[in-house]
Amino acid sequence: MKFLDRKLVIGLSVFYSLNVTAIVAPSVKGDLSKPSLDETIWATAKEETVTLMAQPMAIPRPAETATAQVKVKAVHNDSWIAFRLSWEDKEKSEAGKLGEFSDAVAVQFPVKDNKSPPPVFMGMKDNPVHIFHWRAQYQIDKEKGKREMKDIYPNMNPDMYPMEFKDEGHLTGLTDEKREIFSHGRAAGNPQSYAKAGVDEIFAEGFGTSSVIKNVEAVAHGEWQKSGWTVVISRPLVREEGSHLKVGEDTFVGFAVWQGGKDEVGSRKSVTMQWTPLSIAK
Amino acid sequence: MAKVKNWQINREMEYPYEEHRPKKQWAIVFDLNKCIACQTCSIACKTTWTSGKGQEYMFWNNVETKPYGSYPLAYDLRVLEQLGAQEWEKQKPYQGKTIFEAAPPNERVVHFHPKDEDWMYPNIGEDDCTKNVPAGDHLELPHDKWFFYLPRTCAHCTYPACLSACPRKAIYKREEDGIVLIDQSRCKGYGECVRACPYKKSMYNPYTRVSEKCVGCYPAVEQGKQPMCVQNCIGKIRVMGFINPPWKAREDNPIDYLVHKKQIALPYYPQLGLEPNIYYVPPIHADRKYLRQMFGPHVDDAIERYKKLKEDTKTQGLLVLMGGTDKIMHSFKVNDRTAFGYDEKGEEVVSSPLVEPLIERPAFDTKVGAIRNNTP
Ligand code: SF4
Numbered sequence A: 001m002k003f004l005d006r007k008l009v010i011g012l013s014v015f016y017s018l019n020v021t022a023i024v025a026p027s028v029k030g031d032l033s034k035p036s037l038d039e040t041i042w043a044t045a046k047e048e049t050v051t052l053m054a055q056p057m058a059i060p061r062p063a064e065t066a067t068a069q070v071k072v073k074a075v076h077n078d079s080w081i082a083f084r085l086s087w088e089d090k091e092k093s094e095a096g097k098l099g100e101f102s103d104a105v106a107v108q109f110p111v112k113d114n115k116s117p118p119p120v121f122m123g124m125k126d127n128p129v130h131i132f133h134w135r136a137q138y139q140i141d142k143e144k145g146k147r148e149m150k151d152i153y154p155n156m157n158p159d160m161y162p163m164e165f166k167d168e169g170h171l172t173g174l175t176d177e178k179r180e181i182f183s184h185g186r187a188a189g190n191p192q193s194y195a196k197a198g199v200d201e202i203f204a205e206g207f208g209t210s211s212v213i214k215n216v217e218a219v220a221h222g223e224w225q226k227s228g229w230t231v232v233i234s235r236p237l238v239r240e241e242g243s244h245l246k247v248g249e250d251t252f253v254g255f256a257v258w259q260g261g262k263d264e265v266g267s268r269k270s271v272t273m274q275w276t277p278l279s280i281a282k
Numbered sequence B: 001m002a003k004v005k006n007w008q009i010n011r012e013m014e015y016p017y018e019e020h021r022p023k024k025q026w027a028i029v030f031d032l033n034k035c036i037a038c039q040t041c042s043i044a045c046k047t048t049w050t051s052g053k054g055q056e057y058m059f060w061n062n063v064e065t066k067p068y069g070s071y072p073l074a075y076d077l078r079v080l081e082q083l084g085a086q087e088w089e090k091q092k093p094y095q096g097k098t099i100f101e102a103a104p105p106n107e108r109v110v111h112f113h114p115k116d117e118d119w120m121y122p123n124i125g126e127d128d129c130t131k132n133v134p135a136g137d138h139l140e141l142p143h144d145k146w147f148f149y150l151p152r153t154c155a156h157c158t159y160p161a162c163l164s165a166c167p168r169k170a171i172y173k174r175e176e177d178g179i180v181l182i183d184q185s186r187c188k189g190y191g192e193c194v195r196a197c198p199y200k201k202s203m204y205n206p207y208t209r210v211s212e213k214c215v216g217c218y219p220a221v222e223q224g225k226q227p228m229c230v231q232n233c234i235g236k237i238r239v240m241g242f243i244n245p246p247w248k249a250r251e252d253n254p255i256d257y258l259v260h261k262k263q264i265a266l267p268y269y270p271q272l273g274l275e276p277n278i279y280y281v282p283p284i285h286a287d288r289k290y291l292r293q294m295f296g297p298h299v300d301d302a303i304e305r306y307k308k309l310k311e312d313t314k315t316q317g318l319l320v321l322m323g324g325t326d327k328i329m330h331s332f333k334v335n336d337r338t339a340f341g342y343d344e345k346g347e348e349v350v351s352s353p354l355v356e357p358l359i360e361r362p363a364f365d366t367k368v369g370a371i372r373n374n375t376p
């Protein structure tokens, strides 16, 4: 099976190399450390259409491509670079309940060498990629705080949770930490189980290897209108341990989009089949 | 895909990873003729492991009334439906496809994906009989109206579908006891295990946003104790121990004896191809066609052997040891009056008479001047 996949991928990349779009990020004045959809910031940037395909390498993968293209604009202000990503998705999905998944988008950069990046499919061992991953679900975390069960299932009525007593006066030394023992993911310190900052910064060295970075510097904001999402992800050009971008230089970016309403999550996503050139104009 | 040996379907099959059997394999045998659906097992597990936020709906151990009960809703029918009709002639290896072999190229297994409403009725269909029992009716054998109780935990499968489907490799099978665990710090909550497990024993926690499952009570097992759902079984229908594959089966190992030697306990839905490690002594009065679908073509033989247990003191002895000790029995022995269970070091952990002594007392108790009755 793997062999077949590879052949498919090589075939597709030959096809794709014929229509690769280059993204140019012009220099703009304005604060990019706050994600903004304001047209004045984006007016000078040319919008490019980047083609996506159902992720073809790792199983499970989507049976068909849910998101065929993402429209991209990029701008920078000498210290930050921002991407405005829009794609069609008629159904807004923010996850929360059982069996529901969130709409999401990711932008990926090489870490070691901007000129010759690792495989576009999330990098490889000792040659990582730096990913900025926005989810509608994470945006709710940022705006409203981590969802409680009452927020997800308002009509649910549990009798009580362990160590959450009405008369706490009688019990000393009851800390949140002690209560967390009953929430396995939180007790294990899984970042997935805590409120997100709207966007995750991730390192990956191949499929299934991603790990989130603790101090997120990037910012993001998305808005959904009937036809789909527009999401801005903004990051400092230079990320201490991660990818370094330089004004006047060229590098590469990769994109991925998930449609939660189509049960897409994890490896079920639409991705760029090869790196898209990115010029950071002077 | 690797070729692996699956003894339950008596042939090689395709699985994404190489065959790798753990040093020991966790297993439970349930005697379905004795389960009373008291749900003590479900509550024992619930109070031990799933009383936290996001676990409100979870029953890592559940007991459903077959054929109408299920948790989540119709999980088994929906998986069988996805797989489609398959052939399995008795005396032959399974001729049909497993869920791994029937999977389309973009999936690990054929599956269905339960939504939240599917999980919301854990005890649906409880005590529903296949037909009404009108006043004055009596039952004949085999029963024309029937139901039975099916208690279920994770089967800590030899070829777990949950593990095979996780793109992050956050699920692992322990070398020391074969227990299958989801790494709570690595899981990203993609829920691929929830989709892939045909028994639906991987569950998503919407509060912690990662998936969870029965942990086989590994902290107890590490101390030589049986899981909470086994220790607390009111009907004494369960025994947990370690199973060997048939080519290494030991006559004195309680699980090997019931599954391989005596062959009265069978895995459920073995045709799915996971080599699940929970085994059932099938209910003797339920519909045979239904039982063949659930336990495979050998179920009739298992029932015939079970019916003859009266003549078999050794198996009788082993069955009376069930529920007799919290400790894991690694071996057992039965003489003509008593059954004994031993731990890993060979020390006796339990003994039980094959037949409880019968004491007859006169109806009138002269000492207290009252008539005795039979209320225990
Ligand atoms: S505790 Fe035992 S008898 Fe009661 S429902 Fe569970 S398995 Fe059946």
Ligand code: SF4
Residues within 6 Å of the ligand: B153, B154, B155, B156, B157, B159, B160, B161, B162, B163, B180, B196, B197, B198, B199, B200, B201, B202, B213, B274, B276
């Ligand atoms: S029963 Fe399901 S969850 Fe348990 S090991 Fe098997 S596939 Fe995994």
Ligand code: SF4
Residues within 6 Å of the ligand: B044, B045, B046, B048, B049, B060, B061, B153, B154, B214, B215, B216, B217, B227, B228, B229, B230
């Ligand atoms: S083995 Fe332990 S964790 Fe698994 S169902 Fe039984 S009590 Fe629950």
